[in-house]
Structure formats: structure tokens, C-alpha cells
Amino acid sequence: MSDLIHDDYRLLQVISRFGVSLGFGNQSIDAACKASGVDTSTFLAVVNFIQNGGHLPVSELAEEVSVPELMRYLQRSHAYFLDFRLPAIRRKLISAIDYSTKNQIGFLILKYYDEYAAEVQRHMEYENSHIHTYVQQLLDGQVPTRHADYTELAHQHRDNHSSINKSSHELKSIIVKYYSGNTDTQLLADTLMDIYIMEEDLFSHCHLEDTLFAEAVHLLENEVKAKVGNGPADTTLSRTMPQPDASSEELSEREKEVIQLVVRGLSNKEIAEKMFISANTVMTHRRNIARKTQIHSPAGLTIYAIVNGLINLEDVRL
Ligand SMILES: [Fe+2]
Ligand SMILES: [Fe+2]
Structure with a gap:
């Protein structure tokens, strides 16, 4: 077990999260796991997964x-x-x-x-x-x-x-x-x-x-x-992680206006009334802003608006 840590110190976290106590002397992985009541196969599956960056076929590890x-x-x-x-x-x-x-x-x-x-x-x-x-x-x-x-x-x-x-x-x-x-x-x-x-x-x-x-x-x-008796479920896990959109288009004037109102603390409904558009259109603008700036929180948008000169500090609702 100690060789495992010397080879890859990140595994210290794995050991502690499994509840395996340090001070295992020269014990093998199996003995150290057993002494702490941990299932060795699960421990090794996680170690293999982490050491290989999750690139091993998970169906075998699972x-x-x-x-x-x-x-x-x-x-x-x-x-x-x-x-x-x-x-x-x-x-x-x-x-x-x-x-x-x-x-x-x-x-x-x-x-x-x-x-x-x-x-x-x-x-x-x-x-x-x-x-x-x-x-x-x-x-x-x-x-x-x-x-x-x-x-x-x-x-x-x-x-x-x-x-x-x-x-x-x-x-x-x-x-x-x-x-x-x-x-x-x-x-x-x-x-x-x-x-x-x-x-x-x-x-x-x-x-x-x-x-x-x-x-x-x-x-x-x-x-x-x-x-x-419900019969077997699907045999494959086919859904994949959605990929972030890497688009970096320019913000339109309307989108900049929406940002200015968001950082002043207005709700979508208030923004819609102020800009004479529907709440749905505000939502679409906000989605496009998040996609273009890669920022999707009001606090992040506030910082973005300040450093890009879209708003003065005194207008920000902190
Ligand atoms: Fe989690
Ligand atoms: Fe999670």
C-alpha cells in the first residue's frame, strides 16, 4: 500500500476517502483494505480509474x-x-x-x-x-x-x-x-x-x-x-456529456443592455418591461450571453461588465 502512495501521491485522497487509515506499515493493499473493512476490488477499481484518467473500459471495472x-x-x-x-x-x-x-x-x-x-x-x-x-x-x-x-x-x-x-x-x-x-x-x-x-x-x-x-x-x-420481473433494462449507457459551446461571437447591443440590467439586480420580468420585450426574449438573450461570454452567473457577469466598461461601479447592486 505504501508503494502505491509513493508512486502517485494523489492516491492519498483516495485512501482517506475510503476510510483506510495510514500507518499500515508494510501491509499489502488487500491486507490494509481488509484491516479497515474496505472492499479491495472497489478500491482497486477506483485507483485504476484515477491513475488512467478514466480511460479504461469502465464496463470491465464496473x-x-x-x-x-x-x-x-x-x-x-x-x-x-x-x-x-x-x-x-x-x-x-x-x-x-x-x-x-x-x-x-x-x-x-x-x-x-x-x-x-x-x-x-x-x-x-x-x-x-x-x-x-x-x-x-x-x-x-x-x-x-x-x-x-x-x-x-x-x-x-x-x-x-x-x-x-x-x-x-x-x-x-x-x-x-x-x-x-x-x-x-x-x-x-x-x-x-x-x-x-x-x-x-x-x-x-x-x-x-x-x-x-x-x-x-x-x-x-x-x-x-x-x-x-420488469425485464432487463437497456444494456448500454449511451448518453454522453454535452460539449460546451466554444463560440466567442461578439455581444449585440441588445445583449449588452440586458447585461447592464442584470447586474443592476433586475429580474427577467423587470428587464422585459424595461426593454419592451417578452420574458421569453429576455431568456433567449441571457442564453446567448452565457454562450458568447462563457459566463452564466450574475456575479460573473458583473465582473465582466465592469472590466469591459459596460457599467460603472456605482451602478452595481452589491
Ligand atoms: Fe458527487
Ligand atoms: Fe456529481
């Missing part, structure tokens, strides 16, 4: 996986991100940037970070309370009836994964492109490094959920359905 063990691993990962990693980076960010009202961009970056952390929290809490409850029903031998199958339930969730990944990308790029001020540059660079590492870790977590976990649950679902 057969080795214990679904309850993998679900516990995912829940421990959620606790790690929500209770430890995100708050730790926030504390560092506060020390690294000037977020007083004198430095509005610093203040907005912190606000953006808080919205990003809240988005991750909503996502993971939904997973714990809905997705994992669905899987627990399967483990209890029942076929949940609220959704056609796990693929349907998880489909919308995959879009959230790409939204979370987009938000963290946006956060880094806002800090790199737009933050300037009296600051501890070493600490800021160090905080950015932490954000890069967390983003990679979170991406790998989401990827594992979308592939290895989804495939293992799919196998379990087929098994349960066959047992209770």
Missing part, C-alpha cells in the same frame, strides 16, 4: 465494484469538498485578495466564489438525498418507480457537472484576467494553485460518477429488474 462501497466513497468525497476543501480555499482567498469595499473586483471575486461553492453544495446535497436514495432502493431489492431508470435520473445531473466545471474554470479566469490590487502575490498564486488542484479533483469525481458509478448502478438495476 463488474468489480461493490455499489455500496463506491457510494460511501462518493459521500465521503462530498463531505471532503463541502466541509474541508471549499472552506479552506475561501479562507485563503480572503487572506490573498483585498475584498474591502475599496476594491470592488476583489469583493466580487469573493461573491463569485461563494456562489460557486453554493452551486457545488446544492449539487452534492441533491446527489446524497436523491441519487443515492434511488440507488439505495435498488440495493434493497426494489425498483424505484419515480424514474424510468437511473440513466434518466442522472441525465440532468450530468449537465450540472459540466456547469460546475464551467464555473470553476470561470472563477480562475476571472482572478487571472481581472484581479489587480495590493495583494500578497505569492499567497494569491498559491490559492490559485489550490483552485486548479480542486478543479482537477472535482472533475475526476464527476467523471467517476458519470462513468464507473453509472455503469455499476446500471448493472445493479438490470439485475434487480430481472429479479422482480
Whole structure:
């Protein structure tokens, strides 16, 4: 087990999330897993998945996986991100940037970070309370009836994964492109490094959920359905992650107007009334703005509007 860590230190996180305690001396992987009551095959499947960047055929790995063990691993990962990693980076960010009202961009970056952390929290809490409850029903031998199958339930969730990944990308790029001020540059660079590492870790977590976990649950679902007489479910997981649109077209004058009203804190309905257009048209403008700027939160748009001179600081609703 110790050789595994020496070869790839990222596996320290995997070991801790499985609940395997350090101090395992010269124990083999199997012995160290058994001593902590962890299923060795699931542990090795996750290690292989992470070491190979998720490029191994998941159908083979999924057969080795214990679904309850993998679900516990995912829940421990959620606790790690929500209770430890995100708050730790926030504390560092506060020390690294000037977020007083004198430095509005610093203040907005912190606000953006808080919205990003809240988005991750909503996502993971939904997973714990809905997705994992669905899987627990399967483990209890029942076929949940609220959704056609796990693929349907998880489909919308995959879009959230790409939204979370987009938000963290946006956060880094806002800090790199737009933050300037009296600051501890070493600490800021160090905080950015932490954000890069967390983003990679979170991406790998989401990827594992979308592939290895989804495939293992799919196998379990087929098994349960066959047992209770609903017939086998689909044999393939065909849905793929939606690809972000990399378009970088110019914003139209109407779209700039919408941004100015969004950052002043107006609702879609108020924007529609002010611009004499329908609420649906406002929604279309907002979708196009998100696509063109690759920014989809009001806090991100505020920073964009300030640095691109679309709005004065005093007009921003903080
Ligand atoms: Fe998750
Ligand atoms: Fe997730």
C-alpha cells in the first residue's frame, strides 16, 4: 500500500476517502483494505480509474465494484469538498485578495466564489438525498418507480457537472484576467494553485460518477429488474456529456443592455418591461450571453461588465 502512495501521491485522497487509515506499515493493499473493512476490488477499481484518467473500459471495472462501497466513497468525497476543501480555499482567498469595499473586483471575486461553492453544495446535497436514495432502493431489492431508470435520473445531473466545471474554470479566469490590487502575490498564486488542484479533483469525481458509478448502478438495476420481473433494462449507457459551446461571437447591443440590467439586480420580468420585450426574449438573450461570454452567473457577469466598461461601479447592486 505504501508503494502505491509513493508512486502517485494523489492516491492519498483516495485512501482517506475510503476510510483506510495510514500507518499500515508494510501491509499489502488487500491486507490494509481488509484491516479497515474496505472492499479491495472497489478500491482497486477506483485507483485504476484515477491513475488512467478514466480511460479504461469502465464496463470491465464496473463488474468489480461493490455499489455500496463506491457510494460511501462518493459521500465521503462530498463531505471532503463541502466541509474541508471549499472552506479552506475561501479562507485563503480572503487572506490573498483585498475584498474591502475599496476594491470592488476583489469583493466580487469573493461573491463569485461563494456562489460557486453554493452551486457545488446544492449539487452534492441533491446527489446524497436523491441519487443515492434511488440507488439505495435498488440495493434493497426494489425498483424505484419515480424514474424510468437511473440513466434518466442522472441525465440532468450530468449537465450540472459540466456547469460546475464551467464555473470553476470561470472563477480562475476571472482572478487571472481581472484581479489587480495590493495583494500578497505569492499567497494569491498559491490559492490559485489550490483552485486548479480542486478543479482537477472535482472533475475526476464527476467523471467517476458519470462513468464507473453509472455503469455499476446500471448493472445493479438490470439485475434487480430481472429479479422482480420488469425485464432487463437497456444494456448500454449511451448518453454522453454535452460539449460546451466554444463560440466567442461578439455581444449585440441588445445583449449588452440586458447585461447592464442584470447586474443592476433586475429580474427577467423587470428587464422585459424595461426593454419592451417578452420574458421569453429576455431568456433567449441571457442564453446567448452565457454562450458568447462563457459566463452564466450574475456575479460573473458583473465582473465582466465592469472590466469591459459596460457599467460603472456605482451602478452595481452589491
Ligand atoms: Fe458527487
Ligand atoms: Fe456529481
